[in-house]
Amino acid sequence: MPRIGVEQSLTDVQQELQQRGYDVIQLKQEQDAQGCDCCVITGQDQNVMGIQNTVTAGSVITAHGKTAEEICQSVEEKINAGQ
DSSP states (O other), rough: EEEEEEETTHHHHHHHHOOOOOOOOEESGGGGGGTTSSSEEEEETTTTSSSSOOOOOSEEEEEOOOOHHHHHHHHHHHHHTTT
């Protein structure tokens, strides 16, 4: 079962992914992304200071401007491409 990390404010995305059978955890801190196959972030505070640390080997999807359905489709594409 793929593990998906989702930022706290994206509750609609969390619910949609859970309905599709994914193991979803809330990303409260950077360390929460460890062990996730894919992470969904809002994109609002993405790389603010020009520093980028690799916390997860999984894909990162930015939710900005996308519906929950579009985000879930992106997650499924990333998960399926990695298998």
